[in-house]
Amino acid sequence: MEEILAKAKKVAQEAEVFLVSSEETSVQFEANRLKHVQSRQSQAVSLRVIKNGRIGYASSTTTENSQELVNMAVETAQFGQKAEFEFPSPTAYKGVRIFDASVAKVSPETMTGLGEKMISTVRKGTPGLLCEGGVGRSTTTVSIMNSRGGQASYKESHFSLGIEGQLVRDTDMLFVGDSQSSCRPILETSEVTGIILKQLEYARTQAPVATKPMPVIFTTQGVASALVSPLMAAFNGKTVLEGASPIGSKLGQLVFDKRFSLRDDPLVSYRPSSRPCDDEGVPSQRTPLVTRGVISNFLYDLQTAGLAKTKSTGNGSRGRGALPAPSPSAFIITPGKTTFDEMVSDIKEGLVVEQLMGATQGNVLGGDFSGNLLLGYKIENGKIVGRVKDTMVSGNIYKLLKDIAAIGSESRWEGSFLNTPPIYLTNVSVAS
Amino acid sequence: MPNIEEIGQELAKKLPKYDAEYIEVRLEESQTGNISYRGKKLEAVTRSASVGGNVRALVKGGGWGFVSFNSLEDLPKRIEAAIKQARFVKGEAIKLAEVKPVSDTVLADKTNSPMAVSLTEKKELLDGYNNIIWSTKGIQTSSIGYGDGQRKTVFLNSAGSFIVQERIDVNMRLNAVAAKDGDVQQAGVSLGSRGNFAAVRGLDKKAKEIAELAVEMLAAPQVKGGEYTVVLDPVLAGVFVHEAFGHLSEADFVYENEQVRQLMKLGKVFGGKELNIVDGAAVPGLRGSFKYDDEGTPATKTYLIREGKLTGRLHSRETAAKMGEPPSGNARAISYRFPPIVRMTNTYIEPRSASFQDIIADVKEGVYVKNWYGGTTSMEMFTFSAGEAYMIRNGKLAETVRPVVLTGNVFNTLKNIDAIGNDLDFNQGGGCGKAGQSPLPVSNGSAHIRIQHCLLGGK
Numbered sequence: 001m002e003e004i005l006a007k008a009k010k011v012a013q014e015a016e017v018f019l020v021s022s023e024e025t026s027v028q029f030e031a032n033r034l035k036h037v038q039s040r041q042s043q044a045v046s047l048r049v050i051k052n053g054r055i056g057y058a059s060s061t062t063t064e065n066s067q068e069l070v071n072m073a074v075e076t077a078q079f080g081q082k083a084e085f086e087f088p089s090p091t092a093y094k095g096v097r098i099f100d101a102s103v104a105k106v107s108p109e110t111m112t113g114l115g116e117k118m119i120s121t122v123r124k125g126t127p128g129l130l131c132e133g134g135v136g137r138s139t140t141t142v143s144i145m146n147s148r149g150g151q152a153s154y155k156e157s158h159f160s161l162g163i164e165g166q167l168v169r170d171t172d173m174l175f176v177g178d179s180q181s182s183c184r185p186i187l188e189t190s191e192v193t194g195i196i197l198k199q200l201e202y203a204r205t206q207a208p209v210a211t212k213p214m215p216v217i218f219t220t221q222g223v224a225s226a227l228v229s230p231l232m233a234a235f236n237g238k239t240v241l242e243g244a245s246p247i248g249s250k251l252g253q254l255v256f257d258k259r260f261s262l263r264d265d266p267l268v269s270y271r272p273s274s275r276p277c278d279d280e281g282v283p284s285q286r287t288p289l290v291t292r293g294v295i296s297n298f299l300y301d302l303q304t305a306g307l308a309k310t311k312s313t314g315n316g317s318r319g320r321g322a323l324p325a326p327s328p329s330a331f332i333i334t335p336g337k338t339t340f341d342e343m344v345s346d347i348k349e350g351l352v353v354e355q356l357m358g359a360t361q362g363n364v365l366g367g368d369f370s371g372n373l374l375l376g377y378k379i380e381n382g383k384i385v386g387r388v389k390d391t392m393v394s395g396n397i398y399k400l401l402k403d404i405a406a407i408g409s410e411s412r413w414e415g416s417f418l419n420t421p422p423i424y425l426t427n428v429s430v431a432s
Numbered sequence: 433m434p435n436i437e438e439i440g441q442e443l444a445k446k447l448p449k450y451d452a453e454y455i456e457v458r459l460e461e462s463q464t465g466n467i468s469y470r471g472k473k474l475e476a477v478t479r480s481a482s483v484g485g486n487v488r489a490l491v492k493g494g495g496w497g498f499v500s501f502n503s504l505e506d507l508p509k510r511i512e513a514a515i516k517q518a519r520f521v522k523g524e525a526i527k528l529a530e531v532k533p534v535s536d537t538v539l540a541d542k543t544n545s546p547m548a549v550s551l552t553e554k555k556e557l558l559d560g561y562n563n564i565i566w567s568t569k570g571i572q573t574s575s576i577g578y579g580d581g582q583r584k585t586v587f588l589n590s591a592g593s594f595i596v597q598e599r600i601d602v603n604m605r606l607n608a609v610a611a612k613d614g615d616v617q618q619a620g621v622s623l624g625s626r627g628n629f630a631a632v633r634g635l636d637k638k639a640k641e642i643a644e645l646a647v648e649m650l651a652a653p654q655v656k657g658g659e660y661t662v663v664l665d666p667v668l669a670g671v672f673v674h675e676a677f678g679h680l681s682e683a684d685f686v687y688e689n690e691q692v693r694q695l696m697k698l699g700k701v702f703g704g705k706e707l708n709i710v711d712g713a714a715v716p717g718l719r720g721s722f723k724y725d726d727e728g729t730p731a732t733k734t735y736l737i738r739e740g741k742l743t744g745r746l747h748s749r750e751t752a753a754k755m756g757e758p759p760s761g762n763a764r765a766i767s768y769r770f771p772p773i774v775r776m777t778n779t780y781i782e783p784r785s786a787s788f789q790d791i792i793a794d795v796k797e798g799v800y801v802k803n804w805y806g807g808t809t810s811m812e813m814f815t816f817s818a819g820e821a822y823m824i825r826n827g828k829l830a831e832t833v834r835p836v837v838l839t840g841n842v843f844n845t846l847k848n849i850d851a852i853g854n855d856l857d858f859n860q861g862g863g864c865g866k867a868g869q870s871p872l873p874v875s876n877g878s879a880h881i882r883i884q885h886c887l888l889g890g891k
Contacts, residue, residue: 031688033524037517038498040769042484059480061502068481076477079467079555108520130689168691171843173812211658242471242573244609246616321464321480358815361806362837362889365609366616370837370889372815390813390841392657392889398614429891431657 001145004047004066009147011074012049012056016087016146018279018318019045019063026136027111029163032119034112040138047073048323055080055303059321084306087146093276093283097269100184103137103157111135114189118163121193122176126167126200133163133177137185144281152281158272159185162192165200174203174387175355175375178221181416183270199354199375207378207386209432215350215379215405216393216428217343222353222376223423224414228331229360230367230397231262235289237300237315237326241308244365246398247295254293257404259336262290264299264315266329272416273330280316280324287313289331299326333420336407343406343424345382351430352377352384356393370394391432400425434483434504436461437596440586443507447590452489452515454528456589458726459485459504460768463547464581467554469562471573474555484768489514490528495521498771529752529759531729533592538723540598546580546629547600554578557632561639565608568643570650572611578604578632585726585768593728600627601719601873603861606639610646617649617834619819621803622861624719624873631860645820645832652832655821657890661798662838662883663791666857668804668818669878673781674864675807675814676842677702677709678876681736681744682762682866683751684774685811693755700742703846706784709737711746713761713777718875719860720777727772729761736779737846748774766869773867780877784852791851791882798824799888801836804859815839837889845883853879 001017008015021043028036046059047069056077060069112135119131136159143153162179176199178192218226233239240248247255266274266284277283280302288296300308301316301324317327344352351373359371373391377384408421436459447455461483468475486500487510497517499510542548558576565574580602587595603624610617619642625631664672679685686692712733713722722731727749734744747755748763751774763772792800803819817837823830840848856879863871 034495034521035523036496036498036771037520038500038771039513039517040499041501041503042769043502046480055476057476057478059478061482061484065481072479072481075551076479079474079477079551081473081475128691166689168689168695171695171812173810175810238470242609244573244611244616246614321478321482322466323476323478357810357813358806358808358817358837358839361808361815361817362835363617365618370817372810372813372839374810374813390839390887392837392839392887394657394837394889394891429657429889431887431889 001063001143004045004063004069005145005147007066007070008047008049008073011070012051012077014050014087014147016048016144017045019143020140022138022140024136024138025108026134027108027115028134029115029119030132032123032131034115037108044321045069046318046321049073049077050083051077053082055083057323081303083303085302087148088150088281089148090150091283093152094267096267096274096276096284098156098183098274100157100270103159103185104139106137106159106185114161114187118161118189118193121189122163122165122196129165129167131163131165135161146281150281152277154276156275157183161186161189163196165196176200176203181272183272202377202384203375203387205386207388209351209378209388209391209430211431213427214430215347215424215426217352217422217424219352219354219422220412220414220420221355223420224418226353226356226359226369226371227397227423228418230364230369231331232328233364235298235328237298237304237308239365240298241304246367250295253295255295256290256293256401258293259404259407260290260293260401261334263288263332264328264330265332266314268330271330275329278314278316279318282312282314282316284314299328301326328417330416331418335409335411335421337409338406338424339409340422343408343422344379344384347379348381350379351388351393352379353393367396367398369397391430394429400428436584436586439504439507440588440594444588444594446508447588450511450515452491452518452590454490454590455511456488456587456727457485458768459586460583462581462583464579467558467578469558469574469576472562472566477551486768487511487514488771489518490526491515491518493522493525494518495523495526496771500769526750527753528749531749531759534728535594536724537596538598540582540600540627544628544630545600546602546627547582549629561606561635564636564639565606565643568640568647570610570612570647571608571643573609575607576605587726587728589728595724595728597722597724599722602627602629602632604632605861606642608643608646610650612650615650617646619645619649624860626717626719626721648832649834652834654834655799655836655888655890657888659885660888661795662886663795663798663800663824664881664883665802666855666878666880667859668801668816669781669881670859670876671804671807671816671862673709673878674776674779674876675809675816676840676845677736678711678776678779679809680811680842681711681746682774683745683747683755686745687751687754696742698742701740702737702742703740703849705739706852707737707740707846707849708735708782710735710782711776711779715778718778718858720874725761725763725772726765727763729759729763731761734760746774746776748772764872766872770869773869775866775872776864776874778875780856780858781852781879781881783854783856783879786851786853788853788855788880791853791880792824792829793827795824795827799833799836800824800829801838805835812843813839813841839887839889845886848884848886849881850884851882853881855879
């Protein structure tokens with residue numbers, strides 16, 4: 001890293017080197033049995049330079065050809081955007097617990113055992129269920145170094161498990177599934193299997209549904225598959241800067257229901273989305289985005305913040321081989337007081353949405369979602385009566401989240417990017 | 433850069449000596465470049481170079497071991513690790529369909545390579561498109577993503593295959609965003625090619641069209657959700673055939689599931705007599721075309737559906753052996769970081785005789801949908817979304833409506849296709865995602881088609 005930085009400083013005014021390397025092992029199940037054992041070693045180094053005020057960028061899988069990397073970055077700097085920021089100078093970072101040495105010690109035997117246990121548990125009452133899934137662990141090291149002396153380095157451990165089951169009866173296909181991840185070993189599988197067993201129970205029979213607006217409960221998975229993508233786009237500082245965010249000009253205004261609060265939080269202990277700093281070395285912070293219905297902040301990286309004349313919120317994130325861009329670390333929706341069972345019992349005729357397929361294919365920027373109900377249930381007179389299929393559920397989050405019937409009290413993590421309780425909305429368009 | 437061909441040749445001598453049923457090694461080097469615009473300005477120009485590889489091993493009484501890496505040092509150690517992992521899996525023996533070992537080198541056609549075009553020239557071209565979008569009144573912002581890359585892979589296995597393949601890709605998406613009173617609408621176009629830079633030139637008219645459409649959609653009404661007669665343009669019909677049927681024909685969904693095997697017996701009727709669906713990397717010159725797949729199996733052209741009946745499916749060597757069908761050359765990996773899995777290549781509905789006018793002539797009320805945002809499937813049910821939509825009234829195209837998401841059920845929707853046009857065209861701008869491997873270059877195509885009783889999401 002030092003060598004790359006030194007070479008870059010000879011030809012550019014400012015430079016920053018970002019190095020990420022990881023080791024990963026997973027066991028994978030197919031058709032109810034162990035099928036693959038996989039391991040991955042990977043490394044990526046990227047160099048960002050500022051030359052004559054412009055940004056250049058190149059990345060590689062090796063630190064060996066450092067001159068080539070510098071040359072590529074310098075070449076792109078002729079055309080790059082004008083830099084509107086300075087690399088961070090040396091900073092002290094808040095500690096956040098994201099490494100547990102015991103993750104790397106979980107043996108493939110133990111991982112296989114966890115997978116087998118999940119599969120046998122969910123198949124007990126449903127022997128025709130065919131499961132695939134996996135258990136994996138990894139360790140990632142991130143280092144950042146820039147020409148202003150800024151330096152950051154951290155190690156993160158990651159453990160995940162999950163399964164998906166398919167049940168085929170004639171031309172009817174049912175897909176159920178859940179997963180869980182943490183920076184610590186997950187040696188207890190009952191949360192995942194408990195959710196899948198519930199899904200199987202609710203979907204045992206099928207129920208018809210009418211084409212009309214009706215009340216709908218989005219579970220944690222349902223919120224993730226339908227409602228979150230428009231929010232992620234709208235709070236992105238870049239979308240706001242371009243004037244393409246529907247809430248971009250509404251800072252300080254009441255846009256959502258007063259019970260709706262949302263924050264970005266990279267500082268939760270042992271969450272895979274947590275980190276001491278972002279991918280540009282800016283210290284992590286909790287950023288309130290919606291406070292009791294009022295828009296309170298947007299998410300920025302250094303360059304976007306510079307253009308918008310504000311400060312980075314520590315949300316500079318790099319995809320593989322790409323320049324940093326604003327991206328949430330983890331969206332956390334504040335739970336309310338209503339239990340899922342209370343929501344269900346409140347509804348005379350409505351739906352529960354677990355998985356809305358293809359919901360984010362439409363005009364996400366405008367807040368629209370519209371998807372096929374891959375997994376969802378009918379509610380009649382306060383009870384779940386069966387699975388609903390071949391049905392479209394559509395809406396606009398800016399209209400629907402203005403007036404929420406209830407926010408759930410039972411929050412869960414979905415993937416590493418979202419923590420939310422179920423959300424109960426009225427008047428959602430349903431077509432069948 | 434290390435010479436991956438030489439490293440591969442050294443390894444090829446050693447492979448037969450290991451105690452394993454089967455070993456394959458893939459080594460890969462690639463260079464990519466990306467240019468992106470957000471709004472009026474060029475946002476980023478980036479370049480990257482990558483070297484890496486993987487080893488996949490199979491042992492008697494075991495399963496698959498897979499190791500991927502960036503460091504090419506001490507590769508025998510990686511091979512041993514893959515074999516050890518394969519031994520860890522105990523179970524039913526995995527068999528692979530016979531494929532004759534080949535030695536071959538397939539070089540990319542560099543005549544119109546994007547890699548030979550200077551950054552200055554690429555930027556001028558994209559500046560031009562962006563200026564056209566911005567010259568349209570009512571545009572709030574734009575985005576352009578351009579990417580190109582070349583890749584060389586060296587594939588060798590313990591049966592004696594040694595295949596070097598190069599490929600060059602280029603792709604671009606233009607997107608125009610219009611906004612008014614807190615309402616945001618967007619329209620875009622995606623294009624791609626196997627290495628022919630001409631595919632992204634000469635699109636001034638297209639850029640103008642999407643900008644105007646985005647603005648026009650602000651004033652357009654939204655359709656009411658429900659069942660409609662829909663007419664799909666070739667691009668969206670391509671996305672439809674990919675999602676509605678292509679994925680279901682991938683044998684890895686079928687081969688270990690007895691119920692699905694029963695459901696997907698060859699000869700089963702899925703559509704009308706006019707319906708033929710094909711997939712094949714051997715169809716030349718498209719984004720999903722290649723000579724050998726990532727298991728070294730030669731590309732083929734497979735009729736998935738002929739005259740409405742199921743006649744074939746897509747296989748890897750493993751799924752083909754298990755089902756006793758010929759390997760189709762559809763095992764693909766997005767990069768050395770992943771093992772090959774069953775994927776589509778170029779998937780299309782064969783054209784018939786109807787003209788577009790014939791197709792819409794007897795539609796009293798329906799929706800004409802064009803272009804795409806995306807599509808996804810759960811095998812039985814699928815959704816795909818249009819980038820543009822227009823009402824059809826009394827056999828004529830009528831007002832513009834907002835883009836719609838369409839959905840269907842494979843066991844009904846294909847039977848509801850009641851007209852297939854004569855104007856086959858391909859959508860080359862998409863990438864397919866499966867099992868964490870995305871975007872894989874594929875193409876899909878069709879002529880205009882009409883579907884009865886298609887469910888649309890709406891207000």
